[in-house]
Amino acid sequence: MSGSKIPPLPPECLEVLKHVWDYLDDQLTDETTERLRAHIAECQGCFQYKSFQENFLEAVSTLRLRPGASPELREKVLGTLRTEGFAR
Amino acid sequence: MPASSPDEPSGRDAAFAREALPWMDDVYRFALSLTRDPSDADDVVQETYLRAYRSWHTYTPGSDCRRWLFTICRNAFLRSVERDRPTVGLEDVERDVIGAGEVYAAALEEGYTDLYARADIGPAIERAVRELPEPFRATLVLVDVEDQSYESAAEILGVPIGTIRSRLFRGRRLVQERLLAHARDLGVVGDRGPEARETP
Numbered sequence: 001m002s003g004s005k006i007p008p009l010p011p012e013c014l015e016v017l018k019h020v021w022d023y024l025d026d027q028l029t030d031e032t033t034e035r036l037r038a039h040i041a042e043c044q045g046c047f048q049y050k051s052f053q054e055n056f057l058e059a060v061s062t063l064r065l066r067p068g069a070s071p072e073l074r075e076k077v078l079g080t081l082r083t084e085g086f087a088r
Numbered sequence: 089m090p091a092s093s094p095d096e097p098s099g100r101d102a103a104f105a106r107e108a109l110p111w112m113d114d115v116y117r118f119a120l121s122l123t124r125d126p127s128d129a130d131d132v133v134q135e136t137y138l139r140a141y142r143s144w145h146t147y148t149p150g151s152d153c154r155r156w157l158f159t160i161c162r163n164a165f166l167r168s169v170e171r172d173r174p175t176v177g178l179e180d181v182e183r184d185v186i187g188a189g190e191v192y193a194a195a196l197e198e199g200y201t202d203l204y205a206r207a208d209i210g211p212a213i214e215r216a217v218r219e220l221p222e223p224f225r226a227t228l229v230l231v232d233v234e235d236q237s238y239e240s241a242a243e244i245l246g247v248p249i250g251t252i253r254s255r256l257f258r259g260r261r262l263v264q265e266r267l268l269a270h271a272r273d274l275g276v277v278g279d280r281g282p283e284a285r286e287t288p
């Protein structure tokens with residue numbers, strides 16, 4: 001752990017550090033999820049870390065708002081499909 | 089108007105138009121994440137829809153058409169791309185989650201804790217994701233942008249779920265490191281000073 005900026009953590013906080021993404025992605029067992037939820041609710045540091053990671057995932061998901069297929073591409077695709085017999 | 093049978097050409101085309109065509113934006117974004125080049129992405133989308141149309145009989149009506157299209161898109165892309173991918177071991181996964189914690193610790197220390205909540209972070213995220221190496225980029229785009237489950241992403245990319253998790257975590261860590269570097273470059277300072285030290 002040499003050079004790490006992370007100070008030694010209590011085991012509960014270490015578990016949040018290691019599993020915050022599993023937690024946010026809903027990949028943990030109910031029991032573990034509940035244990036993490038309870039700890040995050042009472043530990044300010046872990047709550048802030050969870051929020052930081054939540055903000056990250058939220059920010060990445062906004063890339064979905066980027067433009068998709070251009071009208072020209074749409075026309076090209078439909079044109080190709082029509083040569084295959086697509087009749088719409 | 090009588091409903092046409094899915095076996096008739098008109099019914100088949102209607103079903104294709106209804107279930108497959110509406111996802112072209114999503115397929116394009118995924119294709120662009122794979123190719124990183126808009127005109128190559130156009131070609132992959134064309135190829136995807138052509139293959140999808142030709143093999144429409146293999147699609148189960150009412151199932152997840154977007155997932156089905158993403159899988160075809162991935163295969164259409166793979167046609168022209170090398171297949172050996174770096175693997176991410178389990179011990180690397182731990183390093184990635186700790187690495188993300190270190191980004192946070194540095195952000196706290198330097199006053200960037202609102203980094204990801206800033207309204208102007210969008211272009212930096214877009215760039216960081218675009219510059220992610222494969223296989224991390226496709227995985228992160230499927231799960232974090234296109235909202236696919238780990239299971240769907242595993243099916244689309246043809247890898248085990250554990251591989252999705254390790255690739256995703258590596259991708260997230262790399263993007264976070266990029267964003268922290270970006271904040272430092274700009275000298276963006278959040279609303280909290282260096283005194284706020286609450287590392288978990």
Ligand SMILES: [Zn+2]
Binds near residue numbers: 014044045
């Ligand atoms: Zn804690």
